[in-house]
Structures are given as structure tokens and as C-alpha cells.
Amino acid sequence: MEPVAIIDQVKAEFPDEVIEGYVNQGQGAIIVRSSRVKEMLRYLRDDASLQMNHLRSLCGVDNSRRKDPGLSKFEVVYNLYSIVLGHEIRLRAEAGDTDPAIDSVVELWPGADWLERETYDLMGISFTGHPDLRRVLMPEDWEGHPLQKSYPLKGKVEWKGMIELLEKVKELDKHGFDPEGHAHGQYDPREND
Amino acid sequence: MSGTISKTIEVPVVDGESERYSLRMGPQHPATHGVLRVDLELDGETIMECNPQVGYLHRGFEKLAESKTYAQALILTDRLDYIAAMSNNIGYCVAVEKLLAVSVPERAQYIRTIVGEMSRLCSHLLWLATHALDIGAMTVFLYCFREREILLDLFEELCGARLTFSYPRIGGVRQDVSRYFVDELQRFLDMFPAKMEEYETLIDTNRIWLKRTVGVGKLSGAEALGLGLTGACLRGSGVDYDIRKHQPYDAYDKVEFEVPLATEGDIYARYRCRMEEMLQSVHIIQQCIDQLPPGPIVGPDAPDLVMPFKAPARVEADAAAFGGGLIKLVRDQKLYISGDVYVATEVPKGELGFYFISDGNNRPYRMHIRSPSFIHIGALKAICKGELIADLIANIGSLDVVLGESDR
Numbered sequence: 001m002e003p004v005a006i007i008d009q010v011k012a013e014f015p016d017e018v019i020e021g022y023v024n025q026g027q028g029a030i031i032v033r034s035s036r037v038k039e040m041l042r043y044l045r046d047d048a049s050l051q052m053n054h055l056r057s058l059c060g061v062d063n064s065r066r067k068d069p070g071l072s073k074f075e076v077v078y079n080l081y082s083i084v085l086g087h088e089i090r091l092r093a094e095a096g097d098t099d100p101a102i103d104s105v106v107e108l109w110p111g112a113d114w115l116e117r118e119t120y121d122l123m124g125i126s127f128t129g130h131p132d133l134r135r136v137l138m139p140e141d142w143e144g145h146p147l148q149k150s151y152p153l154k155g156k157v158e159w160k161g162m163i164e165l166l167e168k169v170k171e172l173d174k175h176g177f178d179p180e181g182h183a184h185g186q187y188d189p190r191e192n193d
Numbered sequence: 194m195s196g197t198i199s200k201t202i203e204v205p206v207v208d209g210e211s212e213r214y215s216l217r218m219g220p221q222h223p224a225t226h227g228v229l230r231v232d233l234e235l236d237g238e239t240i241m242e243c244n245p246q247v248g249y250l251h252r253g254f255e256k257l258a259e260s261k262t263y264a265q266a267l268i269l270t271d272r273l274d275y276i277a278a279m280s281n282n283i284g285y286c287v288a289v290e291k292l293l294a295v296s297v298p299e300r301a302q303y304i305r306t307i308v309g310e311m312s313r314l315c316s317h318l319l320w321l322a323t324h325a326l327d328i329g330a331m332t333v334f335l336y337c338f339r340e341r342e343i344l345l346d347l348f349e350e351l352c353g354a355r356l357t358f359s360y361p362r363i364g365g366v367r368q369d370v371s372r373y374f375v376d377e378l379q380r381f382l383d384m385f386p387a388k389m390e391e392y393e394t395l396i397d398t399n400r401i402w403l404k405r406t407v408g409v410g411k412l413s414g415a416e417a418l419g420l421g422l423t424g425a426c427l428r429g430s431g432v433d434y435d436i437r438k439h440q441p442y443d444a445y446d447k448v449e450f451e452v453p454l455a456t457e458g459d460i461y462a463r464y465r466c467r468m469e470e471m472l473q474s475v476h477i478i479q480q481c482i483d484q485l486p487p488g489p490i491v492g493p494d495a496p497d498l499v500m501p502f503k504a505p506a507r508v509e510a511d512a513a514a515f516g517g518g519l520i521k522l523v524r525d526q527k528l529y530i531s532g533d534v535y536v537a538t539e540v541p542k543g544e545l546g547f548y549f550i551s552d553g554n555n556r557p558y559r560m561h562i563r564s565p566s567f568i569h570i571g572a573l574k575a576i577c578k579g580e581l582i583a584d585l586i587a588n589i590g591s592l593d594v595v596l597g598e599s600d601r
């Protein structure tokens with residue numbers, strides 16, 4: 001199906017949910033409200049004329065520095081593809097401005113588990129109904145969500161896990177343990193110079 | 194996902210009691226192919242709970258790319274899947290070309306297809322080597338590295354690097370192929386199918402190999418698709434999904450090749466799929482060499498190689514006011530098309546997708562990398578539940594993960 005036809009079909013099925021549909025570089029995308037997003041994805045997956053059975057990617061976007069007006073601060077982007085029919089669509093769901101949250105789609109695609117954990121970890125969007133929403137890439141005691149636009153690119157202080165580790169190394173060094181793995185008393189070429 | 198358990202395993206019970214214990218495998222374990230940690234809950238040798246932990250190699254590429262120009266961010270993709278860096282570069286370039294509507298000359302498309310398939314051979318050879326080594330076949334490891342070395346030497350001849358190439362560029366490739374390169378590649382292609390037979394005689398009907406792989410780690414097509422598996426892992430379960438056929442990029446629509454499929458969905462099926470893919474790669478490279486057209490290797494509007502970049506009319510008018518020699522760039526001047534695209538390419542590990550948002554600036558507003566390894570490791574939990582601990586190693590090897598790509 002052509003992208004425009006898919007957008008029209010979704011618009012006809014969910015008239016209150018769809019905010020806008022557009023085509024960019026031949027790829028169709030729909031901006032939707034978040035309240036019924038799981039239902040919409042289920043429809044896209046199961047409808048006989050759409051059959052979007054492959055969830056290609058799921059990621060969060062922070063729109064706060066974007067110049068387009070009227071976008072919600074956070075959104076979750078789903079890229080879907082139909083392996084049977086060979087067409088694709090992108091769903092951009094608004095996740096709200098403060099305390100962003102959206103329904104989890106792990107029930108529809110078990111593979112969304114880690115993708116949602118990643119989005120929560122890096123973007124701070126929480127997924128209601130997710131079985132195990134923890135950080136996945138960053139350490140569990142990390143503060144903040146790095147991919148938000150307000151998060152600085154360069155850190156100002158050392159991560160506290162790193163500070164603990166360095167102190168531990170110092171402590172071990174007192175007892176003659178070299179963390180680099182060199183045995184003490186090994187030949188050091190600088191000594192002979 | 195109870196359906197992923199292929200067979201019920203009887204846990205021997207002593208005096209009506211069985212003891213559960215936890216075991217932490219990795220992150221320095223050699224069979225986890227990098228810094229993957231798996232927290233296991235075991236009952237005897239049966240895995241009751243399997244929790245993979247990643248993030249040890251997280252370098253924040255998605256955040257970092259937002260501060261780099263499109264041309265600068267290319268080198269980050271080398272560090273994703275460092276076994277097949279060329280495929281990652283191509284995936285990135287194809288995505289940026291689609292985003293910014295940059296055209297690629299035909300010759301560059303063919304060269305990219307050649308190096309992309311060489312990269313697939315490299316990755317599959319390394320996969321076969323380490324996978325066989327994990328299961329206990331030592332000789333295959335050395336045989337595979339012998340052939341991979343030839344390919345790495347060819348890459349070195351082509352661009353000077355052996356692992357992190359940055360050879361494909363947005364709008365083309367960095368430099369043209371030499372006659373010597375093509376001749377040596379031809380010699381490799383003539384020799385390689387015989388070497389494939391050598392590997393197959395070693396393991397294909399080997400009784401130990403069959404016992405370790407047939408019927409282990411079974412996944413049906415629907416389960417594999419639900420878990421988001423792509424590449425040979427999905428095709429081994431009978432789902433015909435190859436982006437080179439579904440959404441062709443570069444020269445894949447101009448060459449003929451088959452997509453190997455298997456229906457069993459076990460480790461042996463995935464192994465057979467990858468082996469057949471290697472022969473198809475040889476077939477594709479051969480056709481590309483035969484058809485390689487003459488012409489330029491960089492498009493006229495490639496942003497990093499052709500300077501100066503075609504300036505908008507208003508900027509040129511401003512420059513003319515200064516006497517023609519000076520180009521004044523206005524702040525917030527739109528340099529590129531704004532919009533968003535998701536472009537996927539078939540890398541050796543599966544589907545590598547880039548989701549880009551451009552706001553007209555010279556840096557990506559947002560770059561999301563859909564890395565197949567991350568999703569494959571996420572699926573490990575469902576695949577390994579109820580299996581034996583020895584099969585965990587076989588499963589990790591069979592999913593073909595690389596942690597640089599998973600952690601980004």
C-alpha cells in the first residue's frame with residue numbers, strides 16, 4: 001500500500017487520535033495522541049490489509065529544541081514494517097511534557113521489552129504496564145537521562161561508582177596489589193637508563 | 194514465551210529437594226563474545242532464570258552524534274560492530290543520503306556493494322570461528338581466520354585500515370578501487386568456495402556438532418518475529434525477510450542472489466543459513482566485479498567530500514555584496530532538508546536501522562540506532578529459559594551478537 005493510503009485508513013479508523021499525517025522522502029508518518037496508542041498498534045499489526053507484523057524500532061525523542069510548533073516535549077516513535085505486504089509506517093505518539101508516560105507494547109511484541117527499557121533509561125519516558133522497567137545501558141544508580149536535550153554533553157563530576165572503584169584500587173595498592181596486573185619487582189626498562 | 198522451550202527437561206530430584214543457586218557468567222567470560230554478563234538462576238544444570246546485563250561498552254553514540262556534523266558522526270559507526278565496520282558505515286551513509294536527498298553515482302554503489310559483502314564474509318567467518326570454538330571445534334577457528342586474513346589484507350589495500358574503515362562516505366566512497374585490488378579479490382572469489390567445503394567437511398556431519406546444534410534453541414517464525422530477531426536468526430525460522438530484497442539499497446536491485454531459508458529454527462538451521470549466505474555473497478561480489486561501471490565515485494552534492502557545499506541563493510547574494518570572495522553563513526540558516534527518516538540495511542548481524550531527525554542544521558537533531566545485537570541479547574532471556582547451561586553458550590554464539598553494537 002502507498003503511504004498516503006495507509007495514513008488515510010488509520011485516520012478513518014481513529015479520527016480522534018490522529019493529529020497529523022505526512023510523507024517525507026517517500027516514508028509515511030502519523031502523529032497521534034498517546035491515550036489509545038496500544039490499540040492503534042494492535043490494529044496496525046492485526047488488520048488484514050495492513051499486517052504490520054515487524055516492529056523495526058522504538059525510540060524516544062526530546063522535542064524541546066525543535067522549531068516546529070505544537071509538538072509535545074516528549075514523543076515515542078514506532079517504526080513498523082509489514083514483511084508480508086512490504087510497506088511501512090511510522091507512528092509518532094505524544095508522551096506529554098512533564099513526567100512522560102505511555103502504554104507499554106510488550107504484550108504485542110515481546111521484543112519491545114528491551115527497547116522500552118532503553119527509552120526509559122536514556123530518555124526518561126516511563127512505560128505503564130511494562131513487566132520490568134529498569135535501566136539497561138547506564139548503571140542502576142545513575143541520575144538523569146542522558147538523551148534529554150537539557151542533559152549536558154560533558155560531565156562535570158566523576159560518577160560515584162568510579163570514585164568508589166578508584167578508592168578501592170588505592171586501598172589494594174597499599175597491600176602491594178598492582179591493578180595493572182604487573183607483578184612487583186618486574187623488570188622496568190626505565191630503571192637502567 | 195513458554196512456547197520457546199523446545200523440550201521439557203527432567204530435573205533430577207534428590208530426597209524430594211532440589212537446590213537453586215545463582216551463577217554470574219561474565220563479563221570477562223571468553224564465550225560471551227565481549228563484555229556480556231549473564232546472571233543465571235540454576236537448578237542443577239537447567240537454567241530457571243536468565244538475565245543478560247549489557248552496558249559495559251556504552252559510549253553514548255546517540256548523544257555524541259547530536260554534537261557532530263553528519264560527516265564527523267560517520268566514524269562513530271565504525272565502533273558499533275567492529276567486526277563488520279564497513280556494513281555499519283554503509284548503513285549510516287545510506288540513511289543520511291536518504292535524509293538529505295544526496296545522490297550516489299553508480300560506480301560508488303557497486304563498490305559499496307562489494308565491500309559490504311566482503312564485510313559480511315568477514316563477519317560470518319569470525320562468527321563461524323568463534324561459534325565452533327565455543328562448542329569445542331578448534332580447527333575451524335584457525336581455518337576461518339586464515340581466509341579472513343586475506344579479506345583484511347584486501348581492505349588494507351583498499352583504504353589503509355583493517356578494522357575501522359570509514360571508507361564509504363555520504364554520497365559515495367573515499368577513493369577508487371585499484372586494478373590490483375580487483376585482481377586479488379577475483380583470486381579470493383575463485384578460491385573461497387573450495388574453502389567453504391573444507392569447513393563443511395569438518396563440522397557439517399560431525400556427530401558432536403550435530404548433537405550440540407540440532408533441536409537446540411528452537412524458535413518458531415512467529416516467536417522470532419515477535420522477539421524482533423532479524424537476519425539469519427529470523428530466516429533460520431522460516432521468515433523470508435532480507436532488506437536487500439525487501440527495500441534494496443546500493444546495487445542490490447541490479448544483482449541476482451537468493452535468500453537462504455531454513456524452517457527448523459534451531460541452531461543448526463541458523464548455521465546452515467549463514468553458510469549459504471557466504472556463498473551468495475561470493476556470487477554477489479562476482480556479479481559486481483563483472484558489471485562495475487566506469488564513472489565518478491562521489492556524488493556532486495556530497496557534503497563532506499565536495500567543497501564548497503552548494504550554498505543557498507541568499508547566501509551567495511550576501512557573498513557577492515562582499516566582493517564575491519567571501520561566503521557569509523547566517524546563523525540559523527537552513528543548510529539541509531528538515532524531516533525524519535528511518536532507513537534499515539542488512540548487516541551481517543541482522544537489521545541495522547538508523548532513525549534520523551534533521552531540523553535543517555548541519556548536525557542530526559536525533560540519531561537512533563536500531564542495533565540487531567541489542568535486540569538479540571534481549572531475546573536471550575526467552576530463548577534460554579529451561580535449556581541446559583551448556584546450550585546457553587551455543588545460543589549466544591548462534592545469535593551472533595557483538596557488544597560494541599549492542600551497547601553503542
